[in-house]
Amino acid sequence: MAIPVNIEKLVSGRIVESERIEYKKGWNPAAIYRTICAFANDFENIGGGYIIVGAEEENGRAKRPITGIPTEQLDAIQKEMIGYNNLIRPYYGPKIDIQTLDEQNLLVIWVPAGMDRPYEVPENIKAKDKKHQYYIRKYASTVRPGKVELEELFNLANRIPFDDRSNQQATIDDISPSLVREYLVTVESELLDEFDKVPLVEIYRSMDLLHGSDEMLFPKNIALMMFNFRPDKFFPYSRIEIVEFPKGLGDPTFYEKPAITGPIHIQIQKALEQLENIALKEQIYKRPDKAEELSVSGIGGDGSQ
Incomplete structure (x- = not known):
């Protein structure tokens, strides 16, 4: 080399x-x-x-x-x-x-x-x-x-810690500028004002995403986890898998959801959205003192409010 x-x-x-x-x-x-x-x-x-x-x-x-x-x-x-x-x-x-x-x-x-x-x-x-x-x-x-x-x-x-260690199997080019920009927008960082004015390496340094000497910098693991579209390329099995048991854990019927991949923080966001969709149920029932049907949303699907 x-x-x-x-x-x-x-x-x-x-x-x-x-x-x-x-x-x-x-x-x-x-x-x-x-x-x-x-x-x-x-x-x-x-x-x-x-x-x-x-x-x-x-x-x-x-x-x-x-x-x-x-x-x-x-x-x-x-x-x-x-x-x-x-x-x-x-x-x-x-x-x-x-x-x-x-x-x-x-x-x-x-x-x-x-x-x-x-x-x-x-x-x-x-x-x-x-x-x-x-x-x-x-x-x-x-x-x-x-x-x-x-x-x-x-x-x-x-x-x-593991996420703060340098990854010598990757290069700065493995960090996606678009994902970094999107993150800075989300967190409303003032660093966004400098994004198009200074070299990317200075932005990455300011975010503490790099490690090493000036002539050979390596991205830290956290940089690859959050700012690479395919972190599983560096960390095998870095994905989230959700399995739904609609009738409870004791029942053999279950549904496997598609694996969630991508940057770690986006994985977590998508996983929470899936869990929310699974947990929130809608049930229609009649109250004894009311003639009309009511639609009630609640956690668990047991009709409780």
Whole structure:
């Protein structure tokens, strides 16, 4: 998968902060996987980071011209990574891309913040006796967290509810602008005044629908639940099914209503409308002291008012 940024701009530090980039002159899996683990844990919530293999660091930038990686090593490294990824607990697979700079090969390992953090990895991923450890980024270094930091890492992960987590299987384009506009109209938000004046990404940020770094933003689960016409594409079985038992639950006669799909808040609205139609009954009866028939609507259909 291609990285979402230009390699020249990346190594020059023009679009990504230096603490989010780690340079490695050569393939050193033990050190590299400790850093992968640290970026995936995203202790500071800065959006993960990048590991540039094939370039030395010089004053926080890539030393030019870069040394690169021999072409014949690239396939072997990628095959090794498949096995090493399985040693991260829980499983985590960074994204890799082969880029060319100064006519040399670079292996770019892109590590977005993981959804299942905290992660741990063997201290030396090539050692026979593998001892798993947690790692975080502190400034521009990969370190093992202290006791307080480790507790904070676990608490950080536990504090993120499902609907507030980023969904890395989706993109900003999966958010429907029309559904967002319709929602802002419904709630009478002042943000509607800015809708056609600023980029959509700014509207989405204001509504707290996005997560991630500037160069690669992901929609949160709540954004896909509410502002995508087919949320079941991302969350299977996200629909409402209503079954009516007209003679009571003990009777084998029942009717299945068509499944209600679409944005979650619209599903709830339609479900309430269906339930109201099922519960409200009309019954015509004669009162002893009145000659004319009366039509009375009530809950339950038993004639009570």
